[in-house]
Amino acid sequence: MFAVHLLSFYFSKLQEDPTKKVDRFLYSMRLSDEQLMDISTRFSGEMKKGLSVETNSTATVKMLQTHVRSTPDGSEKGEFLALDLGGSRFKVLQVKVREDAGGGGVEMEEQIFPMPKELLNGKGTELFDHVSECLKDFLHQKNISLEDKHALGFTFSFPCQQSALDQGVLLNWSKDYRARGLQGKDVVQALTEAISRTGDMDIEVLALVNDTVGTMMTCGFDEKHCEVGLIIGTGTNACYMEELRHIELVEGDEGRMCVNTEWGAFGDDGALNDYITEFDREIDAASRNPGKQLFEKLVSGLYMGELVRLVVLKMAKLGLLFDGYVSDALRTKGKITNTHIAAVEQYKDGLRNTRDILLDLDLTPSSDDCVAVQHVCTVVSFRSSNLVAAGLAAILTRVRQNRKLKTLRITVGVDGTVYRTLPQYAKRLHKVVRRLVPDCHVRFVLSESGSSKGAAVVTAVAQRLASQRQQVDKTLSSFKLSPEQLGLVKASMRVGLEAGLKSNDPSPSALKMLPSFVFRTPDGTEHGKYLALDLGGTNFRVLLVKIRGSGSVQLYNKIYPIPLEIMQGTGEELFDHIVQCISDFLDYMGMKNARLPLGFTFSFPCQQQAIDSGTLVSWTKGFKATDCEGHDVVDMLRDAIKRRNEFDLDIVAVVNDTVGTMMSCAYEDPQCEIGLIAGTGSNVCYMEELRNIEKKEGCTEGEKGKQRMCVNTEWGSLGEDGCLGDIITQYDSQVDQQSFNHGKQRFEKLTSGLYLGEVVRQVLLDLTRRGLLFRGHVTEPLKTPGIFHTKYLSQIESDHLALHQVRSILQKLGLDSTCDDSIIVKEVCGAVSRRAAQLCGAGMAAVVDKIRENRSLDHLDVTVGVDGTLYKLHPHFSRVLQETVRTLAPQCHVTFVLSEEGSGKGAALITAVATQEQLDM
Ligand code: 0WK
Ligand code: 0WK
Ligand code: BGC
Numbered sequence: 001m002f003a004v005h006l007l008s009f010y011f012s013k014l015q016e017d018p019t020k021k022v023d024r025f026l027y028s029m030r031l032s033d034e035q036l037m038d039i040s041t042r043f044s045g046e047m048k049k050g051l052s053v054e055t056n057s058t059a060t061v062k063m064l065q066t067h068v069r070s071t072p073d074g075s076e077k078g079e080f081l082a083l084d085l086g087g088s089r090f091k092v093l094q095v096k097v098r099e100d101a102g103g104g105g106v107e108m109e110e111q112i113f114p115m116p117k118e119l120l121n122g123k124g125t126e127l128f129d130h131v132s133e134c135l136k137d138f139l140h141q142k143n144i145s146l147e148d149k150h151a152l153g154f155t156f157s158f159p160c161q162q163s164a165l166d167q168g169v170l171l172n173w174s175k176d177y178r179a180r181g182l183q184g185k186d187v188v189q190a191l192t193e194a195i196s197r198t199g200d201m202d203i204e205v206l207a208l209v210n211d212t213v214g215t216m217m218t219c220g221f222d223e224k225h226c227e228v229g230l231i232i233g234t235g236t237n238a239c240y241m242e243e244l245r246h247i248e249l250v251e252g253d254e255g256r257m258c259v260n261t262e263w264g265a266f267g268d269d270g271a272l273n274d275y276i277t278e279f280d281r282e283i284d285a286a287s288r289n290p291g292k293q294l295f296e297k298l299v300s301g302l303y304m305g306e307l308v309r310l311v312v313l314k315m316a317k318l319g320l321l322f323d324g325y326v327s328d329a330l331r332t333k334g335k336i337t338n339t340h341i342a343a344v345e346q347y348k349d350g351l352r353n354t355r356d357i358l359l360d361l362d363l364t365p366s367s368d369d370c371v372a373v374q375h376v377c378t379v380v381s382f383r384s385s386n387l388v389a390a391g392l393a394a395i396l397t398r399v400r401q402n403r404k405l406k407t408l409r410i411t412v413g414v415d416g417t418v419y420r421t422l423p424q425y426a427k428r429l430h431k432v433v434r435r436l437v438p439d440c441h442v443r444f445v446l447s448e449s450g451s452s453k454g455a456a457v458v459t460a461v462a463q464r465l466a467s468q469r470q471q472v473d474k475t476l477s478s479f480k481l482s483p484e485q486l487g488l489v490k491a492s493m494r495v496g497l498e499a500g501l502k503s504n505d506p507s508p509s510a511l512k513m514l515p516s517f518v519f520r521t522p523d524g525t526e527h528g529k530y531l532a533l534d535l536g537g538t539n540f541r542v543l544l545v546k547i548r549g550s551g552s553v554q555l556y557n558k559i560y561p562i563p564l565e566i567m568q569g570t571g572e573e574l575f576d577h578i579v580q581c582i583s584d585f586l587d588y589m590g591m592k593n594a595r596l597p598l599g600f601t602f603s604f605p606c607q608q609q610a611i612d613s614g615t616l617v618s619w620t621k622g623f624k625a626t627d628c629e630g631h632d633v634v635d636m637l638r639d640a641i642k643r644r645n646e647f648d649l650d651i652v653a654v655v656n657d658t659v660g661t662m663m664s665c666a667y668e669d670p671q672c673e674i675g676l677i678a679g680t681g682s683n684v685c686y687m688e689e690l691r692n693i694e695k696k697e698g699c700t701e702g703e704k705g706k707q708r709m710c711v712n713t714e715w716g717s718l719g720e721d722g723c724l725g726d727i728i729t730q731y732d733s734q735v736d737q738q739s740f741n742h743g744k745q746r747f748e749k750l751t752s753g754l755y756l757g758e759v760v761r762q763v764l765l766d767l768t769r770r771g772l773l774f775r776g777h778v779t780e781p782l783k784t785p786g787i788f789h790t791k792y793l794s795q796i797e798s799d800h801l802a803l804h805q806v807r808s809i810l811q812k813l814g815l816d817s818t819c820d821d822s823i824i825v826k827e828v829c830g831a832v833s834r835r836a837a838q839l840c841g842a843g844m845a846a847v848v849d850k851i852r853e854n855r856s857l858d859h860l861d862v863t864v865g866v867d868g869t870l871y872k873l874h875p876h877f878s879r880v881l882q883e884t885v886r887t888l889a890p891q892c893h894v895t896f897v898l899s900e901e902g903s904g905k906g907a908a909l910i911t912a913v914a915t916q917e918q919l920d921m
């Protein structure tokens with residue numbers, strides 16, 4: 001008692017400036033910038049805890065996933081119903097969103113319905129029955145048909161753990177809601193059940209959003225920088241767009257997702273104890289959820305009035321106000337509300353309002369009392385705005401750092417009666433935020449129409465994404481091959497292999513099955529120095545190959561470009577260019593006069609009559625030099641060498657790149673009897689039993705006695721008879737239409753590097769034309785054939801590439817994409833490349849099973865030598881191909897060996913074998 005008297009004596013000395021008296025009394029509520037930065041830093045730590053999978057369960061600030069991955073892009077449209085539950089007013093709305101030509105595209109009908117207090121503390125089912133009946137009532141009053149199916153967005157302003165946009169388990173009630181039986185339950189299900197109990201309505205709840213998220217989306221509809229939502233109302237909370245890779249509880253690391261911080265719980269673990277005043281502790285102790293939502297109790301409207309009352313009550317009891325008189329009204333909980341504070345803080349009428357309010361509380365305030373009480377309100381609301389500023393500063397700094405920006409330009413969408421009605425609140429908040437985070441240019445936008453427009457936009461986005469997803473899935477489903485379909489491809493390939501081995505008038509399904517005149521793989525005795533040419537892949541190479549025997553081979557090679565005009569000029573120009581390159585290489589190697597045997601890898605279908613002669617059947621890939629098809633390519637090379645008359649070479653062998661690749665790998669692995677190219681083109685060769693090869697023209701008697709010969713299948717032509725009809729998509733047909741060998745090489749056009757990029761481009765073009773991508777903008781680049789190189793597929797599908805890197809690849813292609821766009825582009829690439837790998841796997845399964853059956857084996861161990869940029873560079877192609885072979889040819893154990901040195905070495909080995917045999921003859 002003595003202390004009270006001492007204190008009131010001391011303070012009476014200060015009577016002359018009531019605000020000073022209050023400042024001293026509420027010293028601990030007046031926070032300096034250092035203290036605010038300290039609180040901000042603490043909050044950053046709490047956010048990290050909430051985002052981390054390890055600490056989330058114990059974190060107070062839950063950082064809840066919202067499954068809202070993008071802010072509006074203006075293409076949202078449709079009619080939606082919306083419910084807004086949890087703020088000071090329960091609203092039912094109809095929102096019509098029109099394609100936004102310029103910020104005006106939303107019409108809203110809303111109705112506020114009463115929310116009887118007893119329902120807040122009654123049974124959860126009764127609460128939701130009331131909500132659903134109001135919904136039905138609204139439909140009636142607005143003559144909205146009950147028969148029609150309606151999509152609904154549900155703003156539910158309480159912490160919900162969401163595993164999807166249309167699902168959310170209520171973690172705990174806050175503010176003054178306490179309805180029983182809902183905590184731990186899915187509130188979307190509870191609402192849906194209530195709607196069916198009410199009956200006669202066909203409503204699908206497509207989205208559950210927190211009011212902060214609704215507010216961000218509402219403001220984001222007109223302001224694309226709006227990526228933070230803030231509520232300072234009955235309760236308080238904030239959300240923002242976080243990088244998905246930081247939200248450890250969510251799968252995926254690409255793009256962003258809005259996180260509902262639920263910052264109201266900040267401090268529930270004591271993190272703010274050194275800032276909690278006795279009045280805050282009193283508020284908390286008397287609240288319905290002691291120890292919970294501490295930050296909210298320092299900040300939000302539900303508690304601010306009570307805080308002021310407790311302060312004024314204490315000061316009165318200490319004789320600092322009203323000469324120590326305390327009325328019952330002043331002792332009564334809830335007698336001072338937020339609305340009072342708003343009135344007290346009015347510029348002009350603030351003091352008069354204060355007097356009126358205190359008179360209503362049966363007090364007789366002096367003018368100093370009024371000034372003091374007004375200042376108490378100021379200190380309390382100022383602390384609230386300061387604390388919100390500290391929390392916001394932490395969020396804005398995190399967003400800026402996430403994006404590695406020096407300066408962040410961002411907009412905060414705000415709502416809530418405290419922010420709306422307390423005259424100075426907004427200004428104070430803006431000022432302190434800008435002072436705490438000078439490197440963020442922050443704009444605050446007050447939500448014009450509450451959070452429901454946002455909820456409708458989220459529902460519209462959900463609907464758009466859902467229909468987009470559905471349409472994209474449907475489009476990509478045509479690339480999905482069932483095991484049955486793959487089995488059929490394997491069977492078709494087998495038919496093609498068998499038919500192609502038959503003599504010269506094969507059926508239309510026959511593959512060319514071209515004899516290579518290579519009768520064995522290397523046995524290690526090969527030796528000598530050889531020149532080799534490697535034409536037909538991405539690069540043209542001239543090589544010098546020194547085979548020293550017992551596995552050691554030395555290669556020197558030089559890569560030469562083959563300009564498009566040469567690839568598509570005359571045959572003479574092409575072969576003159578080749579000879580020009582050989583001349584340059586011989587110069588470079590200082591061996592102009594050496595007359596070395598040469599092996600010529602020519603990666604096109606050649607009908608060979610011998611190891612050193614082959615007639616070009618047809619050009620493939622990008623080549624179409626004239627006067628070549630039907631001609632012997634060895635003769636054409638010899639003629640070109642003669643034309644140049646500078647050096648002479650002994651062309652000993654012409655081999656297909658598949659054969660060269662097989663030989664290269666067989667030099668290290670004798671089990672290698674198959675060569676696979678998955679590069680610009682696609683093809684396979686393998687060692688076939690000579691007895692099965694009817695086309696033996698050109699084989700010597702000696703050769704006819706051999707057991708096997710390598711056959712170049714030219715599997716690229718599978719499907720020219722239409723056998724792949726049911727897997728060919730419209731996009732494949734477009735690529736084939738645009739190719740110069742229309743109707744030819746159908747299998748190759750589904751599986752090889754020259755075409756996959758084009759197939760992807762055709763799909764992207766179609767999805768864009770249907771408005772499912774790039775917001776429907778069909779840009780010139782997207783219409784440009786060949787712009788989407790297959791290498792982009794390999795890059796885009798790499799697991800290590802974050803989405804923003806995918807976007808930069810698309811940017812380089814002149815395609816301005818959103819996160820969602822890039823995710824879809826990645827999926828399209830994945831679908832096209834996966835199909836290609838599976839088809840090659842199905843083809844390979846046919847080849848290895850044929851070899852196994854050729855040799856009447858139950859089990860075959862065989863190695864495939866592989867080359868080609870698609871197989872080498874694509875992150876998933878080789879794995880998917882191998883998985884498919886394992887599934888479709890279970891009796892074969894197939895090892896895939898990547899050719900390190902390319903087919904040039906193989907060509908040299910074949911030349912060595914041929915040279916040796918010539919010598920042995
Ligand atoms: C209006 C929004 C609603 C939100 C409310 C918060 O439409 O979703 O819950 O603001 O402010 P309060 O009404 O609690 O002051
Ligand atoms: C490298 C080989 C060459 C083959 C090429 C295929 O040495 O013979 O043609 O691989 O892969 P691409 O370069 O077409 O991707
Ligand atoms: C709730 C939040 C809500 C906030 C503002 C808090 O009590 O936990 O979910 O966003 O109030 O309404």
Ligand code: BGC
Pocket residue numbers: 536537602603604605620621656657658677679680681682683684714716748
């Ligand atoms: C050619 C084959 C070659 C394959 C891989 C195809 O276009 O017809 O001869 O093996 O491409 O380069």
